Amino acid sequence: MTTGDPQPGDVIDDRYLLEREIGRGGHGVVYASTDRQTGSRVALKLLRQNIAEDPQFALRLEREAHSLQMLWDESVVRVHAFGHDRDGSVFMVMELLDGETLDDHLYDLEDFGDRMSAFEVLRCLDPVARALHTAHTKGIIHRDVKPANIFRITPDAGGGVRLMDFGLVKIQGSEQLTQAGMIAGSPSYIAPEVWRCEAFDHRIDVYSLAAVTFRCLAGRTPFIAPNPLDMFMKVIKDDRPRLTDYRPDLPPAVDAWVAQALAIEKDHRYPYVSTMWNDLLRIVMSGTTPSAEKARATFRLPG
Numbered sequence: 001m002t003t004g005d006p007q008p009g010d011v012i013d014d015r016y017l018l019e020r021e022i023g024r025g026g027h028g029v030v031y032a033s034t035d036r037q038t039g040s041r042v043a044l045k046l047l048r049q050n051i052a053e054d055p056q057f058a059l060r061l062e063r064e065a066h067s068l069q070m071l072w073d074e075s076v077v078r079v080h081a082f083g084h085d086r087d088g089s090v091f092m093v094m095e096l097l098d099g100e101t102l103d104d105h106l107y108d109l110e111d112f113g114d115r116m117s118a119f120e121v122l123r124c125l126d127p128v129a130r131a132l133h134t135a136h137t138k139g140i141i142h143r144d145v146k147p148a149n150i151f152r153i154t155p156d157a158g159g160g161v162r163l164m165d166f167g168l169v170k171i172q173g174s175e176q177l178t179q180a181g182m183i184a185g186s187p188s189y190i191a192p193e194v195w196r197c198e199a200f201d202h203r204i205d206v207y208s209l210a211a212v213t214f215r216c217l218a219g220r221t222p223f224i225a226p227n228p229l230d231m232f233m234k235v236i237k238d239d240r241p242r243l244t245d246y247r248p249d250l251p252p253a254v255d256a257w258v259a260q261a262l263a264i265e266k267d268h269r270y271p272y273v274s275t276m277w278n279d280l281l282r283i284v285m286s287g288t289t290p291s292a293e294k295a296r297a298t299f300r301l302p303g
Contacts, residue, residue, distance in 0.1 A: 005029070006046055006089060011036070013085050016044050016093060028061070032096055035080075042080060043097070047090040064166040065092045067140050075127035077151070077162045098157040103147035106215065115219040118250060118284050119291035122299065124152065125213060127161045129277040132209060136202040136273065142166060145208035146186045147215065187228060188221040192236045192264045203266040206276050210261030213280065218246035222262055236264060249291075253283045278302060 008031065010018050016033045022043065023030035033044040047061055065082035081093040102124065109115055116124070128150055135142060144165060151162040191207035193200045214222045222241050225231035240259045244250055261276050263269040270276035278301055285295045 006031075012044060012046070012089060012091055013083055016042065016091070018044065033093075035093070041096045043077075043094045045092045045094065061090055061092055067135070067166045068094075070138055070140065071131060071135055075131045075161050075163060076166075077164045097151050097153055097162060099152045099154040101148050102150040102152060102161075102212075102216075105152060106147055106219075110219050113219075115247075116216050117291045118217065118247070118287075118289070119294040119298075121213060121216040122281065122284060122291075122295055124161055125150075125209070125216070126277070126299070128163050128212075129209060129273050131163045132205050132273045133277075136205065140166075141200075141202050142205050142208075144186060144189075145205055145212060146189045147212055148186070150212070187231050188215070188223070190235070191266070193266055195232050195235055201266070202273075203269050203271070206270050206273050207262060207266075209273060210258070210270075210276060214241070214243060214258060214262070217250070218243060220246070222258075249287070249289050251283050251287045253286070254280075257283055 006012065006018055006029075008018050008020055012018065012033075015036055017036055018031040018033050020032050021029060022032050028045050028047050030043055030045045033042050034040070035042050045061070062082055065079050068076050068079040077097065078095040079092060080095070082091070084090055106116075128145070132142060132145070142163070145163075149163065149165045151164055153160045153162065189208040189211040191200065191204040194204055211222050218241075223231060223234040223238065225234050240262050242255045243258050244252060244255055247254070257276075257280055260268065261270055261280075270279070281295065281299050282301055285292055285299065285301075
């Protein structure tokens, strides 16, 4: 191993050969790698050296690995290993995904003034809704649901969707890792109570998934502002947007769905991801468009 941050060509834990960087954030770097024991291709997430020395961030990566392993049967990225290298590097080994993030897909569509059909949105996000519902039943709150953390696997690699990056995860009953007054998440998808630095629960994920759904259907986020302060004011005070202004093909009831799913006060919001998602399914399925017909043939509502 070399000193400093690992580089392509380095071997982690005498086993994982780093090949190329495929992702980078404020705390970590993800490399496409080869497991030299099995010959399989994997993705290896490493905390940057200056971050790995902080036990809080090492605990956060370990918590992310634990959360993902608890949700192994759901549509989340699969974790194979977690550990510490001899030089102090903290790492997590995951499945290597082939495809694109939902964020990249939406930007490509929006560049041409296009949007996903309602059925495509339901088919893409239904596994995410199911994964979040299961996570919440296990006391896990994702806290950063956004298009960049939803991965669409190419059909050649088996298709499907993965919910990624549980790095901000909150496990109910565990130690709080985010500093007081620090806003965690992505501005366009953050629930009002997070902006206000108030106590929160799983309903922040309800809000975030609804905001992602709005973006997919409308071709824009629910609120647009030139700076964080203006965004804060819009999210906590403005009327909720009308989705039918952007998607007149959807039944009018979808506007009431937006108002409840993105409600400013969490007690006025859908209580669970499952109730929010099933209500959206019901609304889309009540329509007369090709998407409605496909939804009725594909999805089943409880009861």
